[in-house]
Amino acid sequence: MIEYLTDVFSNYTLRTVILGTSGLGIVSGALGVFAYLRKQSLVGGVVSHSALPGIVIAFLVTGSKAPSVLVLGAAIAGWLSMLLVNMITRTTRVKYDSALGITLALFFGTGILLLIRVQMAGMSKKAGLEHYLFGMAATMSHENVLVIGGLGGLALILMFVFWKEFKVASFDPDYTKSVGFSVHLIDTIITSLIVVAIVIGLEAVGVILMSAMVIIPAAAARQWTNRLSLMVLISAVIGAAAGVGGTLIGDSGHHLATGPLIVLTATALFILSLFFAPKRGMAIHWIRQWKRKRRMMHRQIPALLHDLMERTKTKDDGWTIDVIRGLSPYKSGIDRVLNHLKSEGLVQQANDLWFLTQKGVEYVGIDSKDHGG
Amino acid sequence: MDNKLPQSAIEITSLTVAYHEQPVLWDINLSIPKGVIHGIIGPNGAGKSTLIKAILGIVHPIAGQVKVFGEEYKKQRKRVAYVPQRTSVDWDFPSDVLDIVLMGSYGQVGWIRRPGKKEKKMAIEALEKLGLANLAHRQISELSGGQQQRTFLARSLVQKPDIYLMDEPFAGIDAKTEKTIISLMKELKNQGKTLIVVHHDLQTVREYFDWLTLLNTSIIAHGPTQEVFSDNTIEQAYGGQIQKHPSLV
Numbered sequence: 139m140i141e142y143l144t145d146v147f148s149n150y151t152l153r154t155v156i157l158g159t160s161g162l163g164i165v166s167g168a169l170g171v172f173a174y175l176r177k178q179s180l181v182g183g184v185v186s187h188s189a190l191p192g193i194v195i196a197f198l199v200t201g202s203k204a205p206s207v208l209v210l211g212a213a214i215a216g217w218l219s220m221l222l223v224n225m226i227t228r229t230t231r232v233k234y235d236s237a238l239g240i241t242l243a244l245f246f247g248t249g250i251l252l253l254i255r256v257q258m259a260g261m262s263k264k265a266g267l268e269h270y271l272f273g274m275a276a277t278m279s280h281e282n283v284l285v286i287g288g289l290g291g292l293a294l295i296l297m298f299v300f301w302k303e304f305k306v307a308s309f310d311p312d313y314t315k316s317v318g319f320s321v322h323l324i325d326t327i328i329t330s331l332i333v334v335a336i337v338i339g340l341e342a343v344g345v346i347l348m349s350a351m352v353i354i355p356a357a358a359a360r361q362w363t364n365r366l367s368l369m370v371l372i373s374a375v376i377g378a379a380a381g382v383g384g385t386l387i388g389d390s391g392h393h394l395a396t397g398p399l400i401v402l403t404a405t406a407l408f409i410l411s412l413f414f415a416p417k418r419g420m421a422i423h424w425i426r427q428w429k430r431k432r433r434m435m436h437r438q439i440p441a442l443l444h445d446l447m448e449r450t451k452t453k454d455d456g457w458t459i460d461v462i463r464g465l466s467p468y469k470s471g472i473d474r475v476l477n478h479l480k481s482e483g484l485v486q487q488a489n490d491l492w493f494l495t496q497k498g499v500e501y502v503g504i505d506s507k508d509h510g511g
Numbered sequence: 512m513d514n515k516l517p518q519s520a521i522e523i524t525s526l527t528v529a530y531h532e533q534p535v536l537w538d539i540n541l542s543i544p545k546g547v548i549h550g551i552i553g554p555n556g557a558g559k560s561t562l563i564k565a566i567l568g569i570v571h572p573i574a575g576q577v578k579v580f581g582e583e584y585k586k587q588r589k590r591v592a593y594v595p596q597r598t599s600v601d602w603d604f605p606s607d608v609l610d611i612v613l614m615g616s617y618g619q620v621g622w623i624r625r626p627g628k629k630e631k632k633m634a635i636e637a638l639e640k641l642g643l644a645n646l647a648h649r650q651i652s653e654l655s656g657g658q659q660q661r662t663f664l665a666r667s668l669v670q671k672p673d674i675y676l677m678d679e680p681f682a683g684i685d686a687k688t689e690k691t692i693i694s695l696m697k698e699l700k701n702q703g704k705t706l707i708v709v710h711h712d713l714q715t716v717r718e719y720f721d722w723l724t725l726l727n728t729s730i731i732a733h734g735p736t737q738e739v740f741s742d743n744t745i746e747q748a749y750g751g752q753i754q755k756h757p758s759l760v
Contacts, residue, residue, distance in 0.1 A: 175604065175605075177601075299623055300623065301625075302617060302620075302623075302625055302626075303623075305606075305610075305614075306614050306617055308604070309600060309601075309604050309606065310595065310600045312564065312593070312595055312599065313595055313666075314617075315567070315568070315569050316567045316568075316591070316592075317588065317617055317670070318585075318588050318589075318618050318621075319617070319618075319622070364606075364607070364652065365605055365606070366606060366610075369605045
C-alpha cells in the first residue's frame with residue numbers, strides 16, 4: 139500500500155493528472171450545489187455539450203490547442219448557450235426545459251459538424267480535439283492543471299464573495315428582488331461560475347459526461363447534511379474523491395478511460411449516499427419502517443390472540459402460527475415477534491401452538507385502555 | 512374614517528399587467544391608506560398576488576405606475592417588507608430557521624457584506640416575537656405549515672418596515688398560528704404600520720380588515736370594509752363561483 143502511494147506520488151504524470159482531476163472535482167462539486175438547489179441540474183448538460191463548437195472554433199481561429207485557448211472558446215460557447223436559453227424563454231412561449239433541449243441540439247450539432255470537418259481536413263491529429271468528446275485525462279498537461287487551478291480557484295473565491303446572495307436567490311428569488319438585489323445579476327454570476335466549473339473539466343472528462351460532475355456530487359452531498367456550507371464542502375470532497383478514484387482506477391492498467399471512470403466513481407458515491415446517509419438515507423428509512431412495523435405487531439398479535447380466546451371462551455386453546463398469520467394483517471416476521479413476546483412472558487408455546495399468558499391478557503387490557511379502546 | 516382619506520401608503524395609477532398578452536390586472540387605480548390592515552380578496556386568478564408583485568417591482572407592468580409614500584418603490588424599498596406565499600418556495604432547502612430569518616437583514620446589509628452581531632440579535636428578537644426561539648436551529652424542511660409561515664413573518668419583522676405586503680399568510684396554517692399572526696398584525700397596525708394582505712377566506716374578512724379591495728382583474732370595489740364588503744360586491748367579484756364557495760353557503 140505504502141509502496142503504491144509512493145509510486146503514485148513519484149510518478150510525475152500521474153501526480154499531474156490527479157491534481158487536475160481532483161481540482162475539477164472540487165470546483166464542479168462545490169458550484170454544482172447551486173445548480174442542484176436551483177433545480178437547474180440540466181443546465182450543466184447544456185453548457186458542457188454547447189462548449190464543443192467553442193473549442194473547435196477556438197482552434198480554427200487561433201490554430202492553437204493550448205488548454206487556455208480552447209477553454210476560453212468553450213467558456214464563450216457555453217455562456218452563449220445560456221444566453222440563448224434565456225432569450226428563448228423570455229421572448230417566446232417555449233418552456234424552459236424545451237429551450238434547454240433546443241439549445242443543446244443546436245450547439246452540439248454545430249460542434250460535431252465542425253469537429254468532423256476538421257477531422258476530414260486532416261488537422262485533428264495535430265489538434266487532438268476529439269479528446270474533448272469523451273475526455274482524455276491521461277494526457278493532462280501541467281498547463282491544464284494551471285488552468286483548472288487558476289480559473290477554478292477564481293470561481294470558488296467568487297462563490298465565497300457572493301455566498302449570501304447565492305443563498306437567498308436560490309431559496310427565494312422573488313423575496314431577493316423585493317429587498318433590492320438584482321436576481322438577474324446573481325443568476326448571471328452563478329451561471330457564469332457553473333460554466334467555468336464545466337469548461338475546466340472538459341479535456342479530462344469530455345463534453346458528454348462533464349455535466350454529471352455538477353449534478354452527482356451535489357445530489358450525493360444533499361443526503362448527508364441540512365446545512366448549505368457543509369453541503370458545498372461535502373460535494374467538493376465527493377467531487378475530488380471521484381476525480382482521484384477515477385484516475386487511480388484508470389491508471390491501474392486495464393485500458394479503461396479515466397473520464398467515464400471519474401463519473402462512475404461519483405455515481406457510486408452517490409448510490410452509497412442514497413442508501414447509507416443518516417436521516418435521509420434509504421437504509422435508515424427501511425430500518426425505521428421495519429421497527430415501526432415490529433412495534434405494531436407487538437401490540438397487534440397479543441390482541442389477536444386475546445380476541446381468539448374470547449371468542450372460543452377457553453383458556454386452553456392455542457393456535458398455530460398459520461392461523462395467526464392468516465388473521466394478522468402482517469404476513470412476514472410473525473415468528474420472530476412471537477419469540478420476542480415469549481421472551482417477555484406475554485405468550486407461551488406448546489408444541490406448535492401459541493397461547494396468551496395471564497401477563498399477556500393484562501398487557502392487552504392495559505394496551506387497549508392506553509390507546510382509547 | 513369619515514369622508515377624509517388618510518394619507519396614503521401606496522398609490523397605484525392605471526396599472527395594467529399582462530402575461531403573454533393576457534391581461535392579469537387591468538387599469539388598477541388604488542390608494543391604500545397608512546396605518547390600516549388592508550385586505551385584498553378575489554377569486555383564484557383574479558391577480559391578487561400579481562398586484563402585490565407589481566407593487567414590489569417583481570413583475571413589470573405594461574402601463575401605469577406605483578408610488579410608495581409618494582415615491583418610486585426603489586427609493587422606498589427599505590420601508591417595505593414582502594411576505595411571499597409560504598408555498599412559493601421549496602422548504603427542502605439546506606438551512607435552519609435562524610438562517611432564513613437572518614435573510615431579513617440582507618436588504619439593509621447590501622451586496623457582499625455579511626450580517627453581523629446586530630443583525631443576528633434582530634433575527635433572534637423576531638424569532639422570539641413569533642414564538643420560534645426554540646426552533647432557531649431547526650431545519651426548515653422539518654417545519655409545519657404554521658411554523659413556515661411564522662418563519663416568513665419573522666424574516667419580514669427583521670426588516671423593520673413601515674409597510675408589510677403579505678401573500679396569503681393564513682393559507683393552510685393551524686388555528687393557533689392564525690391567532691398569533693392576527694394579533695401581531697393588530698400590534699403592528701397600532702404602531703402605525705400598514706399591512707396589505709392577500710386573503711381567501713371570506714368569513715374572516717370583516718373581523719380582520721379595516722380596508723378592503725375586491726379584485727377580479729380590475730377593481731370591483733375598494734374602501735373601508737364595512738362600506739364595500741356586501742353581497743352585491745362579492746357577487747360581482749366572484750361571479751359564477753359564488754355558489755361553489757363553501758364559506759358563503
